[in-house]
Amino acid sequence: MKIIPVIDLKDGIVVHARQGNREHYQPINTALCQSSDIFQVIEAFLGVYAFDTFYIADLDAITGQSDHNSLITDVLTRFQQIIFWIDSGYQVYDAGFTYPQNCLPVLGSESYSDETISEIKAYKNNFILSLDYSNSDALGAKSLFSDHAFWPKNIIIMTLERVGSNHGPDLNKLTEFCRRYPDKNFIAAGGIRNKQDCVLLSEAGVHRALVASALHSGMLKSEDIAELQAKKYPG
DSSP states (O other), X not given: OEEEEEEEEXXXXXXXXXXXXXXXXXEOOOSSOSOOOHHXXXXXXXXXXXXXXXXXXXXXXXXXXXXXXXXXXXXXXXXXXXXXXXXXXXXOOOTTOOOOTTEEEEEEGGGOOTTTTHHHHTTTTOSEEEEEEETTEEOSOTHHHHOGGGOOSEEEEEEGGGTTSSSOOOHHHHHHHHHXXXXXXXXXESOOOSHXXXXXXXXXXXXXXXXXXXXXXTSSOHHHHHHHHHOOOOO
């Protein structure tokens, strides 16, 4: 099980995501990191474990308000040894643009409609898809959930109402995805509380998870992460 720390950016700072209620997200201030500065948050995560992959959600870009492109570019430059998965909302494919080597775009279903979904095919599978849910409702382009021709190898299952909720991951949904589509790599997002949640996910066939709250609270410790990443679970 590979743990991938999550950073949510809003108005230039890192915020604590809770159940998808973005207008109410507050600046990060936790036992792990009292600062909402993205560089200090990254360093705090690296103090827990030598993570080689991070996920950044640019909430301003996702909600169509602004973006953090300049700040994210600075992050990519400073931490060149780390791969960053970046969700910047709806993105029009630009054949003339080359992503930095340590950056991989995340395309979230909530940011696309059936009318704009053709943009996704232009990426030719060089992205991570996020299938976004809220209260079990599929968000965004319905075709993304039904037409698997749009699916790359790696797919996040994002359950927004479980983010920061301490309710645990949506194990049933993730297990069903793994059962129905064994050729895909599914990534859990939302609700992961501790090592045991990660073990259950791994046993179900999910071997990567996006985590924030459990790291900030200390419920997922460095020794837990080391054990999870070293141990092979069935499935």
